[in-house]
Amino acid sequence: MDEWGPEKVVCVSDRRTGMRGVLVLDNTARGMGKGGTRMSPDLRVLEVARLARAMTWKWAAVDLFHGGAKAGILGDPNSPDKERILRAFARALSNEVPGEYVFGLDMGLNETDAAIFLDELGDRGAAVGLPRALGGLPYDELGVTGYGVAEATDAAAQSIGMTVAGARVALQGFGAVGLATARRLAELGAVVVAVSTARGAVLDPDGLNIPRLAELRAVHGDDCVLEYGGAVDTDTVLTADADILIPAAREDVIDKDRAGTTSVRLIVEGANLPTTPAARDVLHQRGIALVPDFIANAGGIVAAAHSMDARYSPFTVDPDDVFPMISTKMRANAATVLAESARHDVPAHYAAQLLAQERVREAMRLRGQYNPGR
Numbered sequence: 001m002d003e004w005g006p007e008k009v010v011c012v013s014d015r016r017t018g019m020r021g022v023l024v025l026d027n028t029a030r031g032m033g034k035g036g037t038r039m040s041p042d043l044r045v046l047e048v049a050r051l052a053r054a055m056t057w058k059w060a061a062v063d064l065f066h067g068g069a070k071a072g073i074l075g076d077p078n079s080p081d082k083e084r085i086l087r088a089f090a091r092a093l094s095n096e097v098p099g100e101y102v103f104g105l106d107m108g109l110n111e112t113d114a115a116i117f118l119d120e121l122g123d124r125g126a127a128v129g130l131p132r133a134l135g136g137l138p139y140d141e142l143g144v145t146g147y148g149v150a151e152a153t154d155a156a157a158q159s160i161g162m163t164v165a166g167a168r169v170a171l172q173g174f175g176a177v178g179l180a181t182a183r184r185l186a187e188l189g190a191v192v193v194a195v196s197t198a199r200g201a202v203l204d205p206d207g208l209n210i211p212r213l214a215e216l217r218a219v220h221g222d223d224c225v226l227e228y229g230g231a232v233d234t235d236t237v238l239t240a241d242a243d244i245l246i247p248a249a250r251e252d253v254i255d256k257d258r259a260g261t262t263s264v265r266l267i268v269e270g271a272n273l274p275t276t277p278a279a280r281d282v283l284h285q286r287g288i289a290l291v292p293d294f295i296a297n298a299g300g301i302v303a304a305a306h307s308m309d310a311r312y313s314p315f316t317v318d319p320d321d322v323f324p325m326i327s328t329k330m331r332a333n334a335a336t337v338l339a340e341s342a343r344h345d346v347p348a349h350y351a352a353q354l355l356a357q358e359r360v361r362e363a364m365r366l367r368g369q370y371n372p373g374r
């Protein structure tokens with residue numbers, strides 16, 4: 001616990017099912033705690049608390065009025081007892097949900113699980129991330145996060161005097177985020193010259209055929225790159241000759257050595273934590289623009305905010321309301337963070353963090369909560 005939070009930590013267990021879980025409400029100065037619910041066999045309270053804190057900054061950085069929260073269940077998401085465990089977890093948190101927390105999706109949980117939470121508490125407001133048949137919005141199918149990554153890329157490129165139309169882009173990862181990023185970038189006129197999945201990478205200096213790669217992915221999954229033809233080692237994508245690099249797969253893939261040798265001018269973090277802290281310093285020193293993960297990949301939380309708002313409505317969320325807001329927010333935030341980074345001569349992650357902290361601090365101050373001497 002520090003000056004920001006957490007405000008509340010609720011540990012729950014149930015002897016009949018063996019369920020053990022935790023809810024962390026980190027900081028709700030700017031609004032109700034919101035963050036996904038995960039299930040993993042090695043879940044720790046501290047891990048959930050750190051994720052809840054990350055949500056506090058993410059909401060504030062995107063300037064949406066929710067606070068940071070996260071919930072987690074200790075257990076195997078493939079267990080045959082999953083439904084009973086989810087129901088026990090929901091019952092145990094019925095004092096907090098949906099008044100102080102609303103269940104959402106994170107590792108180990110899917111749309112069907114969100115439906116179970118809703119059913120157990122008998123309240124349409126208990127969960128977001130629901131299946132379409134219960135009024136939910138299919139985020140990954142719509143590609144909201146990747147769309148936002150591409151919009152952030154376009155704005156960031158403009159900030160550094162570059163145009164995305166005609167720029168050469170290398171993209172690591174061709175999952176929900178990578179595919180939607182590639183699609184939107186292609187619409188914006190970018191030339192996607194390299195794409196990788198866990199199975200390999202494909203490169204073409206004249207531009208890959210993204211619709212064809214997407215079709216192959218729908219049938220062959222990660223093997224789409226092998227089916228496309230001419231696949232090479234997967235990490236080749238990180239050293240491909242390009243203007244923009246978008247890591248949209250794993251964490252820590254750009255370390256200080258890669259940061260020291262890359263020839264791109266702009267890196268946009270589609271994945272969470274793809275650059276190490278040391279790499280960020282090197283990129284800053286080398287004048288390579290970097291759009292941080294919680295700025296670039298926040299399209300999903302804009303969509304989640306719309307779902308939160310629509311929980312008790314008989315109307316479904318209209319994607320035509322969501323996409324323009326993602327575009328506006330991702331563009332404005334990417335440009336602001338790069339400008340702040342340049343103005344204070346600090347790495348972009350640091351600039352983004354300062355911006356988020358200032359917003360949370362101001363909300364706390366207005367509520368009479370901020371007392372730095374305490």
Ligand SMILES: NC(=O)c1ccc[n+]([C@@H]2O[C@H](COP(=O)([O-])OP(=O)(O)OC[C@H]3O[C@@H](n4cnc5c(N)ncnc54)[C@H](O)[C@@H]3O)[C@@H](O)[C@H]2O)c1
Binds near residue numbers: 139196235248
């Ligand atoms: N889905 C979202 O809305 C969302 C939102 C915010 C952040 N993220 C983050 O974005 C990243 C990707 O998420 P996703 O939903 O697209 O996942 P996904 O499982 O749909 O796709 C992951 C992709 O990365 C590829 N990959 C895995 N290891 C690789 C490697 N070593 N080299 C190259 N490619 C590799 C996989 O083959 C796959 O193409 C994660 O860090 C996730 O936390 C996702």
